[in-house]
Structure formats: C-alpha cells, structure tokens
Amino acid sequence: QKEVEQNSGPLSVPEGAIASLNCTYSDRGSQSFFWYRQYSGKSPELIMSIYSNGDKEDGRFTAQLNKASQYVSLLIRDSQPSDSATYLCAVMDSGYSTLTFGKGTMLLVSP
C-alpha cells in the first residue's frame, strides 16, 4: 500500500522566516510529486510540482526531491501570515495517474 507521511504540525514560524515542510513516500516507482495548499474550508490548490531530483524554485517556494531517500520537501521563504494553511504532499503512481496524499502539515505564520 502506497503511503505518504507528513508531520501534522502545527509548524509555527514568525513572519519573514523560512518554513520547511517535509514528506516521505513509500513507492519507489513514483515519478511525480506535488505540493498543495489548503486553506480551512477550501479545496486544495496546486502550488508546486517536481519530477527530477534536486531543487525547483517558483517565487518564494522551493521544492526539493531526493528519490534515493524517498523524500520531498517544500521551503517557503519570507513567510507571510497569508501562507498560514495546511500543506499537502502528493505522490503520483506510475499507472493510472492517481495521487496519494499525505495528511498534511498545518503551517502558522505569526505577524
């Protein structure tokens, strides 16, 4: 059974700091990895995708992937109170394009 593990948090950081969110996965055959942001009561919103080992940067967000260690992370630089949300890590299988989600890490950014 495919598993995606995340710390539930909450992860509390002050405004302007770097928030680091981590995720591990069990399926070594996985090739596509995603980070979603979910505000309370809302549906998840895709913020980052990564497919190759290394770093991928998009604005204040950096996704990092290490397939050998089965580890994905998301860094948020210059964190803002509006970044306060639950961040979901998702891993896609190589078959029918189904995503397995972690339970999410709640991030709280204090002003």
Add this chain to the structure above:
Amino acid sequence: SQTIHQWPATLVQPVGSPLSLECTVEGTSNPNLYWYRQAAGRGLQLLFYSVGIGQISSEVPQNLSASRPQDRQFILSSKKLLLSDSGFYLCAWIRDRGGGYTFGSGTRLTVV
C-alpha cells in the same frame, strides 16, 4: 480555459437517504476524473476515478458508487447514507498524464 464545477457546496442529509453529487469539467475533452473524500482529521482518500465514459475504478469498498454518463460529467451516488459518509467531497481532473490535479470547490456533506 478549463474549469471544474461541483455542486452543491453544502448538504445536510439524514441517515438512510440517497445522495447525488455532480461534477462537470468545461474546456477540455476526455479528462481523467476523480472523487476524493476528506473526513475530519483525516487525509484525502481516493474513492473513484474514471479514464473515460462508463469506465469507473473503485478504490475503497463502501456504499458509494460513481458513474460517468458523459465525457465531462462525473457523478457520485449513494442509495442509503451512513453517518460515516460525512465529509468534504472533492472532484478533480487531470489534463496531462503525470501532471497535478485541479480540484473543484468541494461539497461538504453532513449526515445526521
């Protein structure tokens, strides 16, 4: 541009009543479509997915069913709801194989 619609936004239903949730996608053809449920304190659970009209795959045995009567329509149903069916139901679609999902706005179902 592609959009995904889900309705209703909220629903309160008594135990034993039927359920029908509808999801439609606009601006694309032959999308992969998905139904997920997010129960309180739990992660997103894949319920059903469809790669084409009439093609439904079930991930979790339960009293729910899904149908895809048209290319861009995906329906989640139940004949008799249970208390444990309460949750946030999300429809999603994917344009490119291997890409990320786009979710609809969701339906919050409370079974009383």
